[in-house]
Amino acid sequence: MGRAPCCDKAKVKRGPWSPEEDATLKTYLQKHGTGGNWIALPLKAGLNRCGKSCRLRWLNYLRPDIKHGGFTEEEDYVIYSLFCTLGSRWSVIASHLPGRTDNDVKNYWNTKLKKKVGLAGKAGTCSTATSNIINHDPQHPSNLGLVQYHYQFPPAPSISNTNHEKSSPNNHSSDTNSCLVSDHDVVYGQQPHGSDFNTKANTNTIIINNNNIGNKISLISPHQEQQDMVVNPTSCSSYTRGLEKSNLGSCSGIGSTTTITSTAAVQEDGILMELGFESSNIDLLLNGFGF
DNA sequence: AAAGTGCGCAACCGCTACAAC
DNA sequence: CGTTGTAGCGGTTGCGCACTT
Numbered sequence A: 001m002g003r004a005p006c007c008d009k010a011k012v013k014r015g016p017w018s019p020e021e022d023a024t025l026k027t028y029l030q031k032h033g034t035g036g037n038w039i040a041l042p043l044k045a046g047l048n049r050c051g052k053s054c055r056l057r058w059l060n061y062l063r064p065d066i067k068h069g070g071f072t073e074e075e076d077y078v079i080y081s082l083f084c085t086l087g088s089r090w091s092v093i094a095s096h097l098p099g100r101t102d103n104d105v106k107n108y109w110n111t112k113l114k115k116k117v118g119l120a121g122k123a124g125t126c127s128t129a130t131s132n133i134i135n136h137d138p139q140h141p142s143n144l145g146l147v148q149y150h151y152q153f154p155p156a157p158s159i160s161n162t163n164h165e166k167s168s169p170n171n172h173s174s175d176t177n178s179c180l181v182s183d184h185d186v187v188y189g190q191q192p193h194g195s196d197f198n199t200k201a202n203t204n205t206i207i208i209n210n211n212n213i214g215n216k217i218s219l220i221s222p223h224q225e226q227q228d229m230v231v232n233p234t235s236c237s238s239y240t241r242g243l244e245k246s247n248l249g250s251c252s253g254i255g256s257t258t259t260i261t262s263t264a265a266v267q268e269d270g271i272l273m274e275l276g277f278e279s280s281n282i283d284l285l286l287n288g289f290g291f
Numbered sequence B: 001a002a003a004g005t006g007c008g009c010a011a012c013c014g015c016t017a018c019a020a021c
Numbered sequence C: 001c002g003t004t005g006t007a008g009c010g011g012t013t014g015c016g017c018a019c020t021t
Helices: A019-032 A041-045 A051-062 A073-086 A090-095 A102-116 A279-288
Strands: A150-152 A176-181 A186-188 A203-209 A216-218 A231-240 A243-247 A252-254 A257-259 A270-277
Touching: A019 A041, A019 A051, A041 A051, A051 A102, A073 A090, A073 A102, A090 A102
Parallel strands: A150 A186, A176 A203
Antiparallel strands: A176 A186, A203 A270, A216 A257, A231 A243, A231 A270, A252 A257
């Protein structure tokens, strides 16, 4: 009945892996694969390790497609939006980030990103960021995937909250503010590098998941019902796994509201829309959202 | 220079769902 | 059909390094 025991924990080596063990495991797996049984693998490979430990070492560190190094701003947005939607389902979140493991994402969230978005010390869920809850459509208060609350990524230290003076742009995203809209939430964020809030042609980007396609997205201040500002989409494209894929060009915007009518993006994770803000209202918008 | 502290990350622990017997 | 093993997942721990005092 049943199967042979996994391994004798008292007899197998534990703790950090040596380079020799890494090489042995990697060579074996590249030659033979897992054989569908991790428990039996260490014996076959000549390793004095628990199969569970071998599996973890391979999945989290030795796999050739693992991406090491820091997370990008785009990955931050994906993690945050999926965390808000799914909670701590790290494997699902990691599956949206090629080369990242659930362990990586989990560690990154717990040590860095949670603090970055200001959830540290709270319950660790997006719903705790309720100080900024807004209901932008009193006639349709709880459905249609409309705005229920928003959360702003803290600005980079180089950018003053009160003085929108120009800092030196250093990459493509330097003139872009990003807004991220998940299934239930709206996240107003900001690319941290050298945003120029005084530039008339300032460009903002809004990322909208498929569940919101067809719904009305209003940009309003948390302190006032609705701002009299001009928000018009300048271009639309679909995205998948946080990466822009193709142009759509079918979003429309009238006054301070924008309606997403595109259905072409339903095969993708969502759509990405660039918005042009009238410069005279930039301060209002930025102040309204706590910039 | 040494001790203390905090942080990041790799690894382990424990639980659950599913499969094998 | 009940029991046991395995795979996979999320939570937690602990080591090592960097920074501070």
